Amino acid sequence: MSKALDGIGAGKDTVLERRRTYLRRERMWTIQSQLRGFDAECFHFGSQSEGTTTPGLQSDIDLLFSRSDRTIMSVWEDWKSGMRNLLILHDDSTPPQQYLLQVISNNHTRTGDQSV
Template identity: 40%
Template sequence: MYRVPNYTQTVSMKLSEVLADIGIDERIVMKRRRTWLLNESIININYQLRVENNLTHILGSQSEGTTTIGIDSDIDKLICYKTLPVTQDWSDWIPGENNLLMIQDNSVSPGYCLLQVLRDDAPLPLDEPLDDESDQYFFKDRTGKILFQKFYSILYK
């Protein structure tokens, strides 16, 4: 059975003191968390008002309240585009929709997946990009699968 060393409480107290000295105490952490939750709510209400079927989650050290002034920490946003059905199984394919199939294999880091583009007329993989303009959204992997790619990245300061 694992036992916690006797000095753990002392180290924890000293760490709390140091964090409080640089501006990270429980009050500030909770204030930052509430601020970013409010920001997230405003973004999602804005989507609803514009009748966009999206959802944003703000993650990371900013929203957790665990960053300090001067670190220049970025803001991590996860935007869910609900207009693109992502399926885990071929049987969940929806006719007439731009479906994406979730692929998790050894080539992908844990916690991540690849999104394979499927045809809208049959539950089959798309074998050619739709047009030249769609190349910014898709790429072909080494096995020939057409995959959805991250098409923009914005860092908020």
């Protein structure tokens, strides 16, 4: 099995190298962000960063950027004063892998919906 995985570019060494590469990319983006004055972090996830894809599949790169001046709320009790608050929305009309974020102003009024 190991030889077969090595042959298609999905062996243990390749998987470990991909994981190290994406961890480095996360650190570089975070440092670059901080040097530009933003307090944010970058996270890679999915088949590329996990090393579970093979060359030729044209797998996408999944990213999450997290800014410390934002609050993502799943319930109203998570609302924080002085922060940009975003409420997670998800229902039967939303695809399983997607969520909507509704921008909430500092005084709890609706200011618009944004899809992510």
